[in-house]
Amino acid sequence: MFQMYWPIFLIVLSNIFYHICSKSTPAGIHPLAALTVTYAVGAIVSAVLYFVLNHGGNLIQEYHKLNWSSFVLGLAVVGLEAGSIYMYKAGWNISVGQLVHSSLLTVCLIIIGYFVYHEAVTIQKVVGILICMFGLYLINK
Template sequence: MNELTYYLPILLIVTANVFYNICTKSTPETVNPFLSLLVTYLVAALLTLILMLANGLEEGIVQSVKRLNWTSFALGISVVALEFGYITAYRAGWNISLGSLVANISLAILLIPIGILLYKEVLTTNHLVGIALCLVGLFFINR
């Protein structure tokens, strides 16, 4: 795997997250958050349908749907909870510069034992130093 193939998805994630947080922070407080999410997901569903059709299916849609498992449904629930959490965090007064940072560092720290226990990931000394620095950073951010 070359470096471009390795880093391009991270660049996409970071770029999308910048726009995601700007849009979420800019959602009017007078708008029902669930209506906002409904419109968001209708647009996302349409775009996903277009991309799926443009990319083609190796088999029929029915066969493809049969291959789905619980993860697609759980991911849908998770994404709605995530988006609602960000909308309410920003409405509660979190700054865009800190809300996402605190949430993402907290998430990364919570995923460490999951990675170790479920996916047999290994932590190096450098990882442990980085984790410690993140914890120190969270302490200072929230003071």
């Protein structure tokens, strides 16, 4: 059971810090300049964790196994993080901005799941989409 839920806990905890840090980025710094430090720290921590968790691992050999997804994920992460910083600089509240983009993301992923991965779209998911859309309406009213 722990193996099933610890990643969810990690995601939630990391997202809390993610949004606090995004909202706390100094107003005077360009978001992309701030992200260069973010990615340098992320690269160092990832490398250290790789070697700690893979005793005797060879990072260069691992790189030979890469495909397009790691490179596109890098672009996506820049978009996510820059978008969050810009969202907060534009004046979104931490409690509303995240909820708006998460609700829209959920709807998009249900559609992508159906068309790309052939996941079932149940009545419950359709009702969930409608509730998300109504919730967005109420939050932004």
